[in-house]
Amino acid sequence: MPTVWLLICTMAAGWQKIFDANPKVGFLAHAAKLGEAADAGKIVAPAKSLAQMHRIMFNDYVDAALAGVFIFVVVSVVVYGALAVLRARRDDRPTVSETPFEILPAGQRASGTR
Structure with a gap:
């Protein structure tokens, strides 16, 4: 529910910042x-x-275009996230794959680790 509320607020605010009649x-x-x-x-x-x-007028047009791009990005993330969840729910097996654990040679370890 908090995510849905955040999505609603973000979309409404973005739409208002672009198209509201109040200057x-x-x-x-x-x-x-x-x-x-x-x-x-x-x-x-x-x-x-x-x-x-x-x-300033040019900046307003740039800001409107960027707000539109951000709205598009948020909608894209929601759509592709929902599609990924639906695809994962339909599959009977785990949908993630991990590589097997491999110990790094001593020369490649990050400094500060033992």
Whole structure:
């Protein structure tokens, strides 16, 4: 249950950071607000010039794209994790394989180990 709750919160927060209409929350709304101000020739804080406003707008688009990538990664991990669990549950034998234990020669042991 905690994992499901974390997944729900992560997806909701990522979606809000990208698409929320409030410029204080959503990256795209903030970029649009700055774009409208720049088109009108106004400088909106915290920028001190039009060049800084364009840089902030670019950063907003980059942040929105990265948030989208992170959402995709989280969804991919969940899907492939669920598929791996379902595949393992269907198999009658253990689905892991380990290599046999081999003692390292004395010259290859890490320092500090005996």
